[in-house]
Amino acid sequence: MVVATKAIVFSAIKYSEADLIVSCFTEVAGIKSYLLRNILKSKKGKLKASYFQPLTQLEIIAEHKNKGTLEYIKEAKVFQPYQTLHTDIIKSGLVMFLSEMLRNCIREEEANTELYGFLENSLLWLDQNDEVANFHIFFLLQLSMYLGFYPDATNIEAKYFNIMEGNFQAVNTNNYCLEGQQIENFKNFFTVDFEFINKIKLSKNERQNLLELVLSYYSFHVQGYQKPKSLAVLNQLFS
Known part of the structure; x- marks a missing residue:
């Protein structure tokens, strides 16, 4: 056909x-x-x-x-010629990392037009904008929505995030409940869109720790998940 x-x-x-x-x-x-x-x-x-x-x-x-x-x-x-995605060193590092994550997470041989539209628009935004240090964290959080495991933010004011259950809760119920500044930083990404992710101010260590949190979350919810080999390169670019 x-x-x-x-x-x-x-x-x-x-x-x-x-x-x-x-x-x-x-x-x-x-x-x-x-x-x-x-x-x-x-x-x-x-x-x-x-x-x-x-x-x-x-x-x-x-x-x-x-x-x-x-x-x-x-x-x-x-279809969409890029201006910076493959020439800017930071963006090319993000491309390497995100393409590996997408290969890791998307395996279905069936149409998913909503997911396709999200990827198409997100990559164009990345190509056209300069302040992209928080892009990959926000992108992965949004991607989880299309993959079916977006965190339940109903109780986002609660102290703990249960990385296995994917929700915020007031009480520590198991070893998968995390708290502290890492979780407070994570909460900021639930209330913005791409246009405002640069308003979230993070130190290099905070951003790296937050990415580790997001990847740990993916490891619980993506069958056959493999830690991306390009992560070390990405961390070097943002260090």
Whole structure:
């Protein structure tokens, strides 16, 4: 079946001498993996390796056999050209980290237009704005909503956050209840949107500790979660 769809590149891995295996989150079919033959050598083909940098937004025409095998892209063009995402060192570090997290968390081969729209708009915001130190924390919190485990903030004024249950509570009921400045910083991200995340003032250590909290939360709620290898690079960029 030939489909035309928007797609966001999650990863591109070299296969053999001149091929790439590319993982994309497509608007019409969720996660799809494609084999791009000879793309690293051919200069005359319709596909260019530069199209498949992490988190690039594309329009593709692809052949989907839907048999669990690698699919085939017939045509591709950049849908939303980025101005800074792959050239700014901080943003490129965020791209590396977020693409790894997205590969880790999104595996469904089915359409999810709301999630796709969230990713599309979030990446454009990241590309177009300069103050992005808090972006990844807010992004991951919002992403959890689309993945089905957004924390219950009904009792957000309570002292403890139960990282396993995903709620705020007044009483410490188990070893998964956390308190202190880390939790107070976390609460600030529930009452803003992208336009105001730069108003949340955090020291480098506070931001790093808060990211560790969010990743710990993901580890409880994402099946098969793996700690991102790019985390060390991200922490260096923000240190």
